[in-house]
Amino acid sequence: MSNDSTLKTFLVAFLLCVVCSVLVCAAALVRIDREAYNKQLEIRKTVLIAGGFEQAIEDGGDVNELFTSNVEAKIVDLDKGEYTDAVDVEKYDQKKAVEDPAMSVKIPAAADIAGIGTRAKYAKIYVTKDGSLILPIRGAGMWGPMYGYISIANDYNTVKGFIFYQHAETPGLGGEVDNPKWRGQWPGKKIYNDSGELAIKVVKNGKYKADAADAVNTIDGLAGATVTSGKVKQIVRYWFGKNGYGKFLANLKAKKG
Ligand SMILES: Cc1cc2nc3c(=O)[nH]c(=O)nc-3n(C[C@H](O)[C@H](O)[C@H](O)COP(=O)(O)O)c2cc1C
Numbered sequence: 606m607s608n609d610s611t612l613k614t615f616l617v618a619f620l621l622c623v624v625c626s627v628l629v630c631a632a633a634l635v636r637i638d639r640e641a642y643n644k645q646l647e648i649r650k651t652v653l654i655a656g657g658f659e660q661a662i663e664d665g666g667d668v669n670e671l672f673t674s675n676v677e678a679k680i681v682d683l684d685k686g687e688y689t690d691a692v693d694v695e696k697y698d699q700k701k702a703v704e705d706p707a708m709s710v711k712i713p714a715a716a717d718i719a720g721i722g723t724r725a726k727y728a729k730i731y732v733t734k735d736g737s738l739i740l741p742i743r744g745a746g747m748w749g750p751m752y753g754y755i756s757i758a759n760d761y762n763t764v765k766g767f768i769f770y771q772h773a774e775t776p777g778l779g780g781e782v783d784n785p786k787w788r789g790q791w792p793g794k795k796i797y798n799d800s801g802e803l804a805i806k807v808v809k810n811g812k813y814k815a816d817a818a819d820a821v822n823t824i825d826g827l828a829g830a831t832v833t834s835g836k837v838k839q840i841v842r843y844w845f846g847k848n849g850y851g852k853f854l855a856n857l858k859a860k861k862g
Contacts, residue, residue, distance in 0.1 A: 647770075652676060652731050655754035655766040656739045657792070676731045676739070683728055684710070686852030692727055699725045699741060712848065719744030719843035720836075728850070737765055740850055744840030747832045749773030751782070751840065757796065761854045761861075764805075767791035769837075779833030787827060795821050796845045803846055807838035 736759035813825035826834030
């Protein structure tokens, strides 16, 4: 075929288009893969920080290595208060489940102290080697939804770590929920009192008294962000109450004796 033929010109142009399309598609797939990987890495890092492995990460520990050797994901049926294998733990997306009427429950207004409207039937939690739990929590902040994790020790009561990884609170005000100094108040606090009642609370900034009888259940609120502090209190109390992890934790405590 002569180099000047129209057919050859079209053929070369066509082949060029095919090659370019393949390259663009391949690049897009690599990007999607990369984004999914980064997202997974971010979730793993957040779970580890909540679970008390923040120092290990700061010391240069590899997030994937720390995660796979310390943490196991499990699914909890919140209404039954038990582990379940009703869904595939690797594929289960709790945020998507909230949008699916078959996978979620509507919360009656009177019980909806976290302002979430609907919650997934199943929670994807993480269990560490010593039996500590890393539990997802979410609820309405002042400006939008807040997503976080709380970890509790294997007494199912003592807080080990606390983090909100996604929220829309104002930087410097409610956004200080991210401040490591404020987060640092949470480890060691007890969710329930000696009678087993839900007791954890966040008080207005400056009202915390270290010598008060309930200091072990009390967090000093954020300065200039009483609204966000109150929302955080409601979120935590919802998730550790009878409509959240309450039944599951009571069952674990009873099994432990
Ligand atoms: C632009 C703007 C953003 C604000 N963002 C927050 C916020 O994210 N969280 C919060 O609790 N209060 C926020 N506030 C302040 C609340 O309106 C309210 O004054 C505050 O929560 C009261 O806290 P205090 O009693 O500690 O002063 C904001 C106020 C303004 C004007």
